[in-house]
Amino acid sequence: MSRWRPDARERLQQAALDLFAEQGFAATTVPEITARAGLTTRTFFRHFADKREVLYADDAEVPAMVATMMAEAPPSAEPLALIVEGLRTVAETRFEPRKAALLARRELVRTDAGLQERDLRKRAVMSEAIREGFQARGVDPARAALLAETSVTLINVSLAEWLDAPDDRKLYDIILETLATLRSALG
C-alpha cells in the first residue's frame, strides 16, 4: 500500500463540491474540505490556487484547446466561421455533456460575489486566448479584441439561455440564434 491514498486532487474536489452543495460556498472552510478528503489544509492549496479554483478545475484546459483549434484551422477560414465552428466544438465536448454540473455551479456562483468575479475572470482568460489566436492569424489587434470579446459574449449569453431551456434544446442551435439576434440588433 502506498504511503497516501491516491487521487488527492480528485478527492479534494469531490469533498469540496459536496460540502458546497450541502452548506454553500462561503460557509464551507478549507479545513472542512481537507478533513473530509483526509488531507491537510496546506495540501489543498498545493492543488488549487484558492478556494474558488476548485470549482473551475475541470475547465482548466479549455483556453489551450481553443488556441490549438484556432492555430490548426486552415488559413483561409473566415473569422466568423472560425468562431462558430470553435463554439460548436466547445459546446459539444465541454458543455453539452455537463449540463447538470454547470447548473449546479451557476447556482453556487449566484450566491457569492467572489465566485462571480472568478467566473468573469475565466471568461476573460478565454477571451484573451481567442484574441491571441486571431492575432496569430494576422487579424489586426483591434479587430481581434473585438471578435474575441464578441465570441465570449455569444457563448455566455447562449449558455445562460441553454441552461434554462428544456433538455432537448441544443446549445449549438441557441448559439446560432444568438448570433442571428446580434446581427439584427446591430443592423
Place this chain on the structure above:
Amino acid sequence: MSRWRPDARERLQQAALDLFAEQGFAATTVPEITARAGLTTRTFFRHFADKREVLYADDAEVPAMVATMMAEAPPSAEPLALIVEGLRTVAETRFEPRKAALLARRELVRTDAGLQERDLRKRAVMSEAIREGFQARGVDPARAALLAETSVTLINVSLAEWLDAPDDRKLYDIILETLATLRSALG
C-alpha cells in the same frame, strides 16, 4: 473643532492611491493606509467594502446614471442609437476628464489578479444596468442581454485603445470606429 478631522473617506482614498503608486497594490496593507490617513483599520472597512473598492469609488454612481439616461430617453429611440448616445455621455463626462487617473488605475490593475477580477465585476455591473434598462424599455430578454454585453464590449475595447492613443484623440470617435469595425466583422 469637530471631534474628528473631516473627509475621512477622501483622506483614506488619497492615502491608498498614494501608497499603491509608491509600493504597489499587494504590498500595501490596510493598516498602512489608515495610519497615513490618521484613522483605524476598522474605519477603512466602514467606508470601503474591501481593499480593492477604494480604486473604484469614483465610478460608483455610473450604473445608476446609465439607468437614468435609459429611462429618460424617448420611447422611440432605437436601441443602437441609445447605446451610442449613452456611451457618448459616459465618455465625455466620466472618462475624457480623467485620462491620467484611468491610466494609473489600469497600470495597477495589470499587476494584480484580484484587481483584474474586481475590474471585470464592475463591467458586469454596468452590463446588468444596461440590460435592465433595455428590458424596462420592452426589449426582449435575450436581445437585451446581448445588447448590454455588446455595449460594454464596445466601451471597453474603445477605452483600451483610447488610453494608448495620443491625447488629441476623442474617445467618442474611437467608439464609433469600433462600432463600425464590429459591424464589418459580423457582416
Place this chain on the structure above:
DNA sequence: TATGGTGATGACACGACGTGTCATCACAGG
C-alpha cells in the same frame, strides 16, 4: 440651559484565507 438621541470613530477579539519553510518517508532507479 439641560437632556437625550445620533452617527462616526476607536478598540479589541476573532475566524478564515493563503504562504513560507522544514521535516518526513514511500517509492523508483541505479
Place this chain on the structure above:
DNA sequence: CCTGTGATGACACGTCGTGTCATCACCATA
C-alpha cells in the same frame, strides 16, 4: 542496498474582513 525525488504533514505567520461594544462631539428639542 543506497540515494534522490516528490507528495504530504506540521507549524508559524501575515493579512483580510467582520462582529461588537464603548466613546463622545454634535444636534434637536423642550
